[in-house]
Amino acid sequence: MSALPPFDPADPLGLDDLLDPEDLAVRDTVRSWAADRVLPHVADWYERGELPGLHELARELGAMGALGMSLTGYGCAGASAVQYGLACLELEAADSGIRSLVSVQGSLAMYAIHRFGSEEQKQHWLPRMASGEVIGCFGLTEPDHGSDPAGMRTHAKREGTDWVLNGRKMWITNGSVAGVAVVWARTDEGVRGFAVPTETEGFAAPEIKHKLSLRASVTSELVLDDVRLPAEAVLPEALGLRAPLNCLSHARYGIVWGSMGAARASFESALGYAKTREQFGRPIGGFQLTQAKLADMAVELHKGLLLAYHLGRRMDAGTLRPEQVSFGKLNNVREAIAICRTARTILGANGISLEYPVMRHAANLESVLTYEGTTEMHQLVLGKALTGLEAFR
Incomplete structure (x- = not known):
């Protein structure tokens, strides 16, 4: 043996x-x-x-x-x-x-x-x-419509063979550095997507300041005032909300993995600290309460990684459903935040310092919890899948 x-x-x-x-x-x-x-x-x-x-x-x-x-x-x-x-x-x-x-x-x-x-x-x-030569952004969320994209007010109207876009988008990552913005707008035929070169007249992307989360990231508003585009700017295969929601599902999959990266960094920081920080004459990692915290964090971290791997294999096999992505995003981001908060308690006052990554990850994850579908939205997605009953409205 x-x-x-x-x-x-x-x-x-x-x-x-x-x-x-x-x-x-x-x-x-x-x-x-x-x-x-x-x-x-x-x-x-x-x-x-x-x-x-x-x-x-x-x-x-x-x-x-x-x-x-x-x-x-x-x-x-x-x-x-x-x-x-x-x-x-x-x-x-x-x-x-x-x-x-x-x-x-x-x-x-x-x-x-x-x-x-x-x-x-x-x-x-x-x-x-x-190649990274051109940066892109994705304009779906609006100032008054986040979890309910069907209520979007940005609209596009035909003028001859052109399209004219008007509206606002909010909380757009990469917005002010992008060379192309994929913008979603209402049209007479339904929601359509447009590839908008950001140098187009009437397009502006002022950066959002005074954030307390995702601070090492560019976040912007998109302003579209009579943005005139040729017919070839419209994404021809995108008609209706299913198109942007399909994109969001793809992005949520990456969050299932990414959130566990933030959790892992925070866990590793707490583990290393617990083995070297001494109180009452010995490392705090030798106390039962600290070990219980570390054990619980490790269990949730590696369960989350196993879930991410399973969903990845399903995506590679072409069998991953949107509800399963919601399952992963809901669980992994929620558990990642809990891991960061527990790690902060092990580090004590040092946990709020930028010398350690824990508070930075915890603050970032508050944004990750919200974007690409809030906790509540993913709970309702799973609730509908489990019961067959619609509860969004």
Whole structure:
């Protein structure tokens, strides 16, 4: 009988055994990049409320194949869903803002063009977006309509062969640095998507300041005042709310993984601190209450990672349902916040310092909890799936 492998505190369930060498290579490449290019600087970026060198970071991410990573063709890497998830895990272990940059670029803006755009639109935008030369944003949420996109007021009207867009979008990641905005608007024929070059007259994207979360990220309002677009700007295969909701489901999948990255970084910080911080003559990790906290955090963290892996394999097999993505987003973000808060209690007063990542991750996750569907919306998605009864209204 062969000897059991040693217990690994970093991988207590042996989940690495589920990954093939290519999966591990992707994970390690992104982890190394984040350790070199993000972690030494992100506390300062967060404190200053800015993301300097964003375009340079985007080009590096593009060279690494992380932009539009799970898409095929047009310069995209064509990676598996699990590999994309592992990239999100490592990026958000550094900071949610970096993962948001990649998610909005690839899973929202690029995915919308790839899934619903014309061949001309794909050829024009996707290679430059995959390389990081062009940044994209995704305009769906409005100042008065977040969880109810069906109430959107942004509208597009035909004038001859052109379209004229008017409206406002809010809380748009990458907005003020984007070269193209995928904007959703009401039309006489239903909700349509438009690829809007941001230099178009009447388009503006003022940056939102004074945030207490996602501070190392660019967040903007989109203002559309008589933005005139040619007919070829409309995404021809997108008609109705199912199109943007399909994009959101793809982005939510990345959050299932990414939130566990923030949780892992906070857990590892608390574990390391507990083994070195002494009170009452010994490390606090030697006290029962601290060990109970660490054990509970480890259980929820690695259950969340196992859930993310399972959903990734279903996505790769083409069997992942939107309700299952809601399951993952609801559970993993909620548990990630709980892990961060518990980690903060282990660090005590030091837990509020930017010398440690815990409070930064906890604050970021408050935004992650809300965007791409609030907790309440995902509860209702699952409630409807379980009962067959509609409870949204």
